Amino acid sequence: MVRTPVDETSVTGEIPRRADVVIVGAGSAGSVLADALSRDGTRSVLLLEQGSGWPDAAVRDLRTLPIGASSGFVTVHDAPPGQTVVRGRGLGGSSAINGGYFLRWHRDDFAGWPTGWGVDDVETAYRELDESGGPMSVYPFGEDDLGPAARAFERFWSTRVPVREVTDRWPIIGLNRVLGNNAHRLRTTSAEAFLRPALARSNLVVRTGIQVREILMAGQWATGLRATGLRATDLRATGSGGVDTDVACGEVILCAGTLGTAGILLRSIPEVIGTSGVLVAGEHREVLVGYRRRSADDPRPLLPTVVHTDDGIEIRCYSDDFQRYVTGSAGGSQVMGVCGMLHAGPARLSSASGGSVRVRFDDLDESAAAPLWATASDVVDMLASAEFDEVVEPDSISVDPVIRSSQHAFGSLPMGVRTDWLGGVVGVRGLRVVDGSILPSPGRSGPHATIMMMARRIGVALAAGH
Numbered sequence: 264m265v266r267t268p269v270d271e272t273s274v275t276g277e278i279p280r281r282a283d284v285v286i287v288g289a290g291s292a293g294s295v296l297a298d299a300l301s302r303d304g305t306r307s308v309l310l311l312e313q314g315s316g317w318p319d320a321a322v323r324d325l326r327t328l329p330i331g332a333s334s335g336f337v338t339v340h341d342a343p344p345g346q347t348v349v350r351g352r353g354l355g356g357s358s359a360i361n362g363g364y365f366l367r368w369h370r371d372d373f374a375g376w377p378t379g380w381g382v383d384d385v386e387t388a389y390r391e392l393d394e395s396g397g398p399m400s401v402y403p404f405g406e407d408d409l410g411p412a413a414r415a416f417e418r419f420w421s422t423r424v425p426v427r428e429v430t431d432r433w434p435i436i437g438l439n440r441v442l443g444n445n446a447h448r449l450r451t452t453s454a455e456a457f458l459r460p461a462l463a464r465s466n467l468v469v470r471t472g473i474q475v476r477e478i479l480m481a482g483q484w485a486t487g488l489r490a491t492g493l494r495a496t497d498l499r500a501t502g503s504g505g506v507d508t509d510v511a512c513g514e515v516i517l518c519a520g521t522l523g524t525a526g527i528l529l530r531s532i533p534e535v536i537g538t539s540g541v542l543v544a545g546e547h548r549e550v551l552v553g554y555r556r557r558s559a560d561d562p563r564p565l566l567p568t569v570v571h572t573d574d575g576i577e578i579r580c581y582s583d584d585f586q587r588y589v590t591g592s593a594g595g596s597q598v599m600g601v602c603g604m605l606h607a608g609p610a611r612l613s614s615a616s617g618g619s620v621r622v623r624f625d626d627l628d629e630s631a632a633a634p635l636w637a638t639a640s641d642v643v644d645m646l647a648s649a650e651f652d653e654v655v656e657p658d659s660i661s662v663d664p665v666i667r668s669s670q671h672a673f674g675s676l677p678m679g680v681r682t683d684w685l686g687g688v689v690g691v692r693g694l695r696v697v698d699g700s701i702l703p704s705p706g707r708s709g710p711h712a713t714i715m716m717m718a719r720r721i722g723v724a725l726a727a728g729h
C-alpha cells in the first residue's frame with residue numbers, strides 16, 4: 264500500500280469556515296470517530312484539537328507518565344489543594360500520556376446501558392480494537408514487564424483468587440494480568456492507530472493548536488462554534504489571546520473529554536448544565552498504600568497487574584516509579600492502589616479560568632469509603648506477608664489518609680439520561696457528545712478501552728445512517 268506522507272503541516276494551516284461535522288478534541292474518542300465518519304468521502308469532517316501535534320517517542324514511553332508541570336502534552340485543571348488533576352492534550356489526548364492499561368470492562372457492567380448496547384454489540388466493537396494484531400497493539404503484559412513487586416503480587420493472589428487466562432480479553436473477579444496498548448513499550452495512541460492513517464483522506468481536515476471556546480446556537484440548534492488559534496504566530500498577530508474563527512456546521516460533536524466538554528458547555532450553553540452551574544461526574548476514588556522497596560529496579564510499565572474484587576474494588580500493583588507523579592502521596596518509594604470502581608464518588612465540575620475546569624470531590628459516603636479502608640488494610644497485610652519479604656523494607660508500610668482520584672472523571676451526561684444512545688444531547692439539535700462524559704455506568708476496570716469502544720460503535724452506527 265502506498266501511504267501519503269504525513270507531516271506536521273498536515274495538521275496546521277487555515278481552518279475551513281464550514282464542514283458537515285466538526286469534532287472537538289483528537290483524544291481517545293475523537294480520533295476513532297474522525298476515522299469512522301470520514302470513511303464516507305461525501306461527508307466533510309473537521310477535527311479541532313487544542314494541543315500542539317504528535318507526541319514524540321519520549322512522551323509515549325510507557326515507562327514514564329509525562330504529566331508533570333513541564334509536559335507540553337497535558338492540561339492542568341484546578342484541583343483540590345494537595346491533589347493533581349491533569350488530562351492529555353495534543354493528537355491522541357489522554358491516550359498519549361496515560362498508563363497504557365487497556366482492559367475491557369466486565370460483561371455485567373453493561374447491564375444498565377440503553378438499548379443498542381447489548382453485550383454482543385459491545386464485544387464486536389471491543390474486538391475491533393483489542394484483537395491480536397489489531398490497530399491498538401493490545402497484548403497482555405509479559406513476564407519482562409513485571410518487576411519484583413508485581414511478581415510477588417501475582418504469587419500472593421494466585422493462591423487466593425481465580426486467575427484469568429492471559430489470552431482472555433474479558434476480565435474476571437480475581438487476578439487480571441493487564442492488557443497494554445503499546446509496541447516496544449511506546450504507547451499506541453488513538454491518533455497513531457486511527458487518525459494518522461485517515462489523514463490521507465481529502466474530506467478530513469485536522470487542525471491543532473485550536474481551542475474551541477463556545478458553541479454557536481440559534482435557539483435550541485447548535486449551528487457552529489467559535490475557536491481560538493493558540494499558536495505563537497497567532498498570539499504575535501493579535502498581541503493577546505489569539506485569533507477567533509467561527510465555523511458553521513451541520514453537527515458539532517464534542518470529544519473534548521469529560522473535563523474539556525464540561526468546560527465548553529459551561530462557557531456556552533448553560534441551559535444544558537442547569538441553574539447550579541455545576542456538572543456532576545463520577546470518579547474512581549483511590550487509597551494509596553506506600554512502602555519502601557529493598558532495592559531499586561529498572562523502570563517498567565506502570566500498572567502491569569490488578570485484582571478485581573467482588574465488591575467492585577480494583578487492587579492496583581503499580582510499578583516502581585509511580586510515586587513521583589502523585590502530589591503528596593504516602594511516604595515510601597512505591598505504592599499499591601485500592602480503587603473503588605463500582606462505587607464511584609461524585610466530582611463537581613465548574614468553570615475556571617483559561618480553558619481549564621474546577622474539579623472538587625465530595626467526601627465518599629460510609630458505604631463507599633468503608634470497603635476502601637478495609638481493602639487497604641488487606642493490602643498492608645499482603646505487603647507484610649512472606650511473598651513480599653524480598654521486596655518490602657520492614658516497618659515501611661503506610662496508608663495515605665487522603666482518598667485521591669484516578670484521573671478518570673466520567674458520566675456527567677450519561678447515555679439514556681442526558682444524551683441518547685449515540686450521544687445526541689437531549690434538548691439540543693445538532694449537538695452530540697462522544698467521550699467519557701456519556702458513560703452511563705462506572706465499570707469495574709479503567710475507562711480507556713471502553714471509551715474507545717463506545718466511540719467505535721457510535722462512529723460505525725452514525726456512518727450507517729442512524
Ligand SMILES: Cc1cc2nc3c(=O)[nH]c(=O)nc-3n(C[C@H](O)[C@H](O)[C@H](O)COP(=O)(O)OP(=O)(O)OC[C@H]3O[C@@H](n4cnc5c(N)ncnc54)[C@H](O)[C@@H]3O)c2cc1C
Pocket residue numbers: 287288289290291292293311312313314328330349350351352353354355356357358360361362363364365366473474475476518519520521523524527566618669670671697698699700708709710711712714
Ligand atoms: C494520567 C492519566 C492516566 C490514565 N491511565 C489510564 C489507564 O492506564 N487506563 C485507563 O483505562 N484509563 C486511564 N486514564 C483515563 C483515560 O485515559 C481517559 O479516561 C480517556 O483517555 C479519556 O478519553 P476522552 O476521549 O474522553 O478524552 P481525552 O483522551 O482526554 O481527549 C480529549 C481531547 O480534547 C482536547 N480538548 C479539550 N478541550 C478542548 C477544546 N476546548 N478545544 C479543542 N480541543 C479540546 C484535549 O486537548 C484532548 O486532546 C488515565 C488518565 C490520565 C489523565
